[in-house]
Amino acid sequence: MAKASGLSxxxxxxxxxxxxxxxxxxxxxxxxxxxxxxxxxxxRSKIVFPATTPMDDVTSAKTSPPPTIQFPxxxxxxxxxxxxxxxxxxxxxxxxxxxxxxxxxxLVDDHDRIxxxxxxxxxxxxxxxxxxxDRTVLEMINVNTGLNLLTTNTSSNQSIVDDGIxxxxxxxxxxxxxxxxxxxLRRMNAENQRLKEMLSQVTSSYNTVQMRLLTLMQxxxxxxxxxxxxxxxxxxxxxxxxxxNGGLIVPRQxxxxxxxxxxAADTDEPSLSSSEERSQDPSGSPNNNTEVASxxxxxxxxxxxxxxxxxxxxxxxxxxxxxWGANKVPRLNSSKNVxxxxxxxxxxxxxxxxxxxxxxxxxxxxxxKYGQKMAKGNPCPRAYYRCTMAAGCAVRKxxxxxxxxxxxxxTTYEGNHNHPLPPAAMAMASTTSSAARMLLSGSMSxxxxxxxxxxxxRTILPCSSSMATISASAPFPTVxxxxxxxxxxxQFAKPPGQxxxxxxxxxxxLANSPDALLPQIFGQALYNQSKFSGLxxxxxxxxxxxxxxxxxxxxxSLADTVNAATVNAATAAIAADPNFTAALAAAITSIIGNSHxxxxxxxxxxxxxxxxxxxxxxxxxxxxxxxxxxKINNSCFAAN
DNA sequence: CGTGTTTGACCGGCGC
DNA sequence: GCGCCGGTCAAACACG
Ligand SMILES: [Zn+2]
Numbered sequence: 001m002a003k004a005s006g007l008s009x010x011x012x013x014x015x016x017x018x019x020x021x022x023x024x025x026x027x028x029x030x031x032x033x034x035x036x037x038x039x040x041x042x043x044r045s046k047i048v049f050p051a052t053t054p055m056d057d058v059t060s061a062k063t064s065p066p067p068t069i070q071f072p073x074x075x076x077x078x079x080x081x082x083x084x085x086x087x088x089x090x091x092x093x094x095x096x097x098x099x100x101x102x103x104x105x106x107l108v109d110d111h112d113r114i115x116x117x118x119x120x121x122x123x124x125x126x127x128x129x130x131x132x133x134d135r136t137v138l139e140m141i142n143v144n145t146g147l148n149l150l151t152t153n154t155s156s157n158q159s160i161v162d163d164g165i166x167x168x169x170x171x172x173x174x175x176x177x178x179x180x181x182x183x184x185l186r187r188m189n190a191e192n193q194r195l196k197e198m199l200s201q202v203t204s205s206y207n208t209v210q211m212r213l214l215t216l217m218q219x220x221x222x223x224x225x226x227x228x229x230x231x232x233x234x235x236x237x238x239x240x241x242x243x244x245n246g247g248l249i250v251p252r253q254x255x256x257x258x259x260x261x262x263x264a265a266d267t268d269e270p271s272l273s274s275s276e277e278r279s280q281d282p283s284g285s286p287n288n289n290t291e292v293a294s295x296x297x298x299x300x301x302x303x304x305x306x307x308x309x310x311x312x313x314x315x316x317x318x319x320x321x322x323x324w325g326a327n328k329v330p331r332l333n334s335s336k337n338v339x340x341x342x343x344x345x346x347x348x349x350x351x352x353x354x355x356x357x358x359x360x361x362x363x364x365x366x367x368x369k370y371g372q373k374m375a376k377g378n379p380c381p382r383a384y385y386r387c388t389m390a391a392g393c394a395v396r397k398x399x400x401x402x403x404x405x406x407x408x409x410x411t412t413y414e415g416n417h418n419h420p421l422p423p424a425a426m427a428m429a430s431t432t433s434s435a436a437r438m439l440l441s442g443s444m445s446x447x448x449x450x451x452x453x454x455x456x457x458r459t460i461l462p463c464s465s466s467m468a469t470i471s472a473s474a475p476f477p478t479v480x481x482x483x484x485x486x487x488x489x490x491q492f493a494k495p496p497g498q499x500x501x502x503x504x505x506x507x508x509x510l511a512n513s514p515d516a517l518l519p520q521i522f523g524q525a526l527y528n529q530s531k532f533s534g535l536x537x538x539x540x541x542x543x544x545x546x547x548x549x550x551x552x553x554x555x556x557s558l559a560d561t562v563n564a565a566t567v568n569a570a571t572a573a574i575a576a577d578p579n580f581t582a583a584l585a586a587a588i589t590s591i592i593g594n595s596h597x598x599x600x601x602x603x604x605x606x607x608x609x610x611x612x613x614x615x616x617x618x619x620x621x622x623x624x625x626x627x628x629x630x631k632i633n634n635s636c637f638a639a640n
Numbered sequence: 641c642g643t644g645t646t647t648g649a650c651c652g653g654c655g656c
Numbered sequence: 657g658c659g660c661c662g663g664t665c666a667a668a669c670a671c672g
Contacts, residue, residue, distance in 0.1 A: 369645060371664060
């Protein structure tokens with residue numbers, strides 16, 4: 001892998017420029033399907049069809065991620081792989097003029113290039129074909145031009161001087177010019193489309209790389225700071241947490257998203273008493289992944305469990321799917337009296353905002369679409385995916401385009417992977433897990449919460465103006481990572497319940513970071529966390545890497561420990577000392593540092609979750625399902 | 641024929 | 657209790 005730092009520096013600026021290019025918009029293919037009619041009369045009146053155009057078509061997202069490729073940067077534009085650009089013909093080239101205008105001045109240069117062969121530095125395989133075709137056309141034109149020395153490319157004014165030239169010649173000249181222009185136009189169109197395709201791919205690749213970068217940075221921190229860890233108070237917790245796991249010290253990873261889910265599993269499962277799991281964990285036999293997984297997700301597949309449809313379904317939801325449904329949480333609580341847990345206790349979600357024309361961002365995982373609906377506040381359909389890399393994997397994600405800026409793709413992850421993740425998937429998994437951890441850190445001591453928060457601010461989005469947002473108002477505790485490079489005005493339009501954390505770009509700038517905001521942020525975070533009472537979290541904040549297995553038994557609910565007093569104290573402390581953040585950062589890194597980059601995901605029970613889509617190519621059809629809510633607008637990019 | 645998508649139906653929570 | 661709504665299911669398809 002290239003060094004992270006280098007990547008970030010090199011890639012950022014150009015991309016941001018590209019991404020905002022107007023041509024990106026509206027470059028999506030039309031949808032073939034037209035059956036998105038809501039049949040349920042009940043909902044008809046309410047359904048709004050903002051756009052009359054056909055829905056965006058997305059082909060299925062078969063995701064077969066490139067296993068070994070660390071940084072899948074696909075400069076090649078293969079239309080086959082990118083259904084979103086099915087054919088050049090169909091695509092409405094919106095911003096074409098931009099490219100054209102740019103090149104207009106350079107026509108001569110282009111011709112020169114043609115002679116030279118490929119002048120285009122960024123050539124892609126499939127574009128070569130086009131280029132060759134265009135080239136031949138142009139060459140023919142050139143040939144003609146050569147025959148009619150006076151006519152072609154030279155300015156018409158010059159030829160006029162000769163009165164002796166026959167009208168035929170002028171006509172021919174005009175024709176030639178016309179043909180030249182047409183050819184040029186075609187060529188420009190093709191190139192424009194090619195650029196668009198490249199843009200989409202590069203964008204997705206960039207997102208992937210960025211994720212990976214973040215992961216690497218975290219890993220580096222981890223490696224450096226192991227020693228320091230011990231100094232912290234949190235050390236104790238960690239020590240406790242560290243348990244022999246097949247000889248390895250395995251931090252409890254709850255990575256994340258799954259914390260709540262894991263907790264739910266413990267509490268709920270009839271067959272598996274929580275005690276059982278806990279006993280196993282300490283035993284040092286890592287939960288064998290498969291076993292644990294099977295137990296936890298016993299219902300991995302819907303039909304497996306008890307037959308009664310209702311029971312089976314509920315079980316599957318509760319355990320296997322852990323989650324996504326806040327609905328179920330209450331039920332769990334009732335059974336176990338997690339009590340206060342209130343309905344608020346829900347699973348953590350991590351939402352990633354990234355600019356991408358692609359239907360999905362490539363995250364290295366394989367996903368299967370299981371539903372699509374129209375969400376209430378967004379004309380763009382929301383697609384539901386579940387991880388298919390392993391039979392019982394409970395990780396799910398929702399993909400939806402931002403209503404305000406459809407170039408932004410919002411991917412929300414929930415749940416833990418119960419299987420090893422390919423390297424490609426690790427970046428996203430670790431990133432989201434870190435975010436989730438931050439979100440849930442409130443269950444831990446207040447100090448930890450602060451540390452985590454700070455850590456997140458430093459590491460999750462080290463480069464650029466990225467922002468992390470924690471949403472208290474959302475039905476689920478949600479951390480939003482905004483990877484859109486350029487500060488998007490939309491970010492500021494978020495619902496009141498959310499607060500944003502502006503990240504200082506480079507970690508070293510931490511001291512310079514807007515400290516003033518931190519107190520509020522942290523305070524809010526802690527406050528939010530306190531609401532999550534009932535959540536059981538892993539105590540260790542250690543590493544983000546998905547490689548570690550989660551040990552449910554070790555979870556403990558600490559949410560109650562967080563109280564307003566601690567929050568206030570923390571915020572006050574931060575506010576008082578600008579350098580405090582730096583100190584916290586150091587402490588955090590030391591704490592978190594346990595994880596080693598070399599961690600390989602264990603199959604054990606729960607690996608981190610957040611992966612994004614794999615193969616990157618998801619095409620999507622935008623169909624909406626269900627109750628009337630599911631109508632899709634064409635105007636939106638396909639959700640998937 | 642297996643795998644993945646589409647999409648109407650279904651479920652459960654929530655607000656009125 | 658009714659209706660809305662998010663989320664999921666699962667039969668019907670589509671595709672290679
Ligand atoms: Zn998975």
